[in-house]
Amino acid sequence: MTPTSPGSPATAPVGRPRSGGRQRPGGTPREEILDAAAELFTSRGYAATSTRMIADAVGIRQASLYYHFTSKEELLAELLAGTVRPSLGFAASLDHEPSVGQPLPAEAKLFALAAYDTGVLCGGRWNLGALYLLPEVRGDRFEHFRKERAELRTAYATLISGLTEPGAATDDLTDLVFGLVESVITIRSEREIVDVDAMALRVASGCLRLVGVPAARISALQAGH
């Protein structure tokens, strides 16, 4: 906990009191600012939100916000990164073969990655995946995010190519699998996904059906998860 974090009145900063006083998740001002930006971007819209509104929602001055983030774009880039980076790390961890025991078969890896990724997109307080389709995200400022998302797609493609016959249209199948995982973004925009684990297993099973894994092997993976 930093000295200026909320919930520690003994070390509250001097000067102008926080106008909001609302408690946001995250132990640091940086995390509180990101949470407020995520709320406003997903509920009001990105274009309709100013850094001033974000600062107001946290209860800090705009100048204090600029101490942590240089621009609204940087806030969006950071929030978008949080939707792909955990899954990228998880995909990388699947590459490390265990030092003892059998290596995981490709279908188990694909099942695990799809379930994990679905959990990331369903998790967090705000439906950040809904920001993927913003026209702004097509701009240069978000090239790094697009590159990381493309890397995640490549991780799926690699696993899928290990499950299909040589010469199969891996890229076309990857479109469908990647699209099925991200479809939880639209579901979440319509209703709360109460049981995220069940949704993750459903989507992961659907991904294996798309790739042609037999139903009995999918049931076994579901049971073992």
Add this chain to the structure above:
Amino acid sequence: MTPTSPGSPATAPVGRPRSGGRQRPGGTPREEILDAAAELFTSRGYAATSTRMIADAVGIRQASLYYHFTSKEELLAELLAGTVRPSLGFAASLDHEPSVGQPLPAEAKLFALAAYDTGVLCGGRWNLGALYLLPEVRGDRFEHFRKERAELRTAYATLISGLTEPGAATDDLTDLVFGLVESVITIRSEREIVDVDAMALRVASGCLRLVGVPAARISALQAGH
């Protein structure tokens, strides 16, 4: 053709000339306005677009725009309706059993609906499905669109329930199938879908795999399409 339509200089309206002079698809001013709105909403963003900008893009006065549409919301509602209404009509047509010959089996109907719907989402000049996730669309003004989209989802659910055993989780499967079809919206936001027919067949085949239709029967449907 209306007297004021572009491309008929002999009957061009008197008064201030059209500032843009750019030719837009559609034989009527109404269609030109919708096309301009679709372009601006998908490229600049909905919140960042004004009716003034739309009028400028068509080359008409703002007052002329208001003769056809009462608000920016009405333009968005009309554009959104165009992404679901054709598929709703197609789903209804599948309900009519042919007067001669065999009725279509449920799997052929689901294949046809998914392929048609994918074609609608991939078609048109602008990726209008990208507007589904706008926070504005959750408002009262767009309840009619949400209702029509829910009806389309119900059409999928009805076909899927005819393909699964009684007691199967039809609603969960419908999430996946509906999500897979709409995933072309995200693909289209990243790259041009050159062969729409091939994409439609791929998505429709994926939908049947999700529902558990055997591969041989899917191949037969693809071959017959």
